[in-house]
Amino acid sequence: MKQYNEHQLISRIILYDDHKAFEMLMNLHENGIKNLLLKLLNFNDSELDDLFQDTSTKIYRSIKNFKGDSKFATWVYKITYTTFLNHYKKNHRFQNLKEIHTENNVSKIEPAQDVKMDVEKMISILRPEEKVAIQLSYIQGFSHKDIAVVLNCPVGTVKSQIKRGRERIANTFKTYKT
Amino acid sequence: MKRHEVDIQELFLLAERNFEKKQVPQRNLLFRLKNKKNLIPILMGLFSFLGILQLKMRSINEMAYTNLGLFYDSYTNDVMEFFSYISMSM
Numbered sequence: 001m002k003q004y005n006e007h008q009l010i011s012r013i014i015l016y017d018d019h020k021a022f023e024m025l026m027n028l029h030e031n032g033i034k035n036l037l038l039k040l041l042n043f044n045d046s047e048l049d050d051l052f053q054d055t056s057t058k059i060y061r062s063i064k065n066f067k068g069d070s071k072f073a074t075w076v077y078k079i080t081y082t083t084f085l086n087h088y089k090k091n092h093r094f095q096n097l098k099e100i101h102t103e104n105n106v107s108k109i110e111p112a113q114d115v116k117m118d119v120e121k122m123i124s125i126l127r128p129e130e131k132v133a134i135q136l137s138y139i140q141g142f143s144h145k146d147i148a149v150v151l152n153c154p155v156g157t158v159k160s161q162i163k164r165g166r167e168r169i170a171n172t173f174k175t176y177k178t
Numbered sequence: 179m180k181r182h183e184v185d186i187q188e189l190f191l192l193a194e195r196n197f198e199k200k201q202v203p204q205r206n207l208l209f210r211l212k213n214k215k216n217l218i219p220i221l222m223g224l225f226s227f228l229g230i231l232q233l234k235m236r237s238i239n240e241m242a243y244t245n246l247g248l249f250y251d252s253y254t255n256d257v258m259e260f261f262s263y264i265s266m267s268m
Contacts (some may be wrong), residue, residue, distance in 0.1 A: 027198075032197050034195070039192075043193070119193050122189065123193050139187070141192065
């Protein structure tokens with residue numbers, strides 16, 4: 001198939017319901033979406049594929065509603081985050097989201113043998129919105145304004161979430177070293 | 179970027195995984211023919227195809243000739259009978 005840019009692929013999906021174009025479009029964002037979902041799921045691989053499938057379906061169904069007010073990537077990550085929140089509410093109905101993410105108390109983290117596991121544990125202590133803000137800011141290179149669209153909150157809140165996340169990790173690191 | 183920002187970026191980068199699908203390069207028939215290992219099964223396939231085709235053609239021809247022969251035989255018989263009938267009546 002001919003190489004199309006993102007805008008052309010979106011146009012093809014909307015105009016011709018082109019499945020191949022949608023596949024190509026998702027290939028562009030798959031790595032980023034899956035890495036964000038993996039962090040939100042506290043590196044639990046078992047739910048990753050299902051959640052990614054849900055996200056893709058939602059993107060496909062609502063792509064006709066994409067008006068281009070924001071960047072397509074921003075819109076995609078907004079859907080990803082909303083899908084995660086819905087999935088979490090559905091599967092952990094009796095547990096409060098904030099409780100789950102703060103129950104991994106800082107003092108509970110013990111040095112693991114594998115460095116990657118240590119890193120994953122450190123990231124797991126963050127709240128979902130902090131993970132999204134840090135991931136999109138430092139890895140995807142999003143502006144605070146775009147992250148605010150994804151999280152549906154003011155820009156100031158995004159800044160404080162990044163700061164809080166950073167502090168949380170710094171504190172964990174101090175406890176981890178001692 | 180400040181030092182602590184670099185640290186947190188490195189931490190998040192360490193947790194990144196590569197989910198990109200490995201693209202298998204599409205090889206054309208010419209490339210496959212250049213590879214001698216691939217040539218044997220291609221030739222074997224070609225010969226078996228031609229063999230089957232030849233058998234099919236032969237059986238079709240045989241069928242056609244047989245039918246034609248039968249038709250010819252029945253036609254000549256009819257003609258002979260007709261002439262014998264005429265000669266007898268005369």
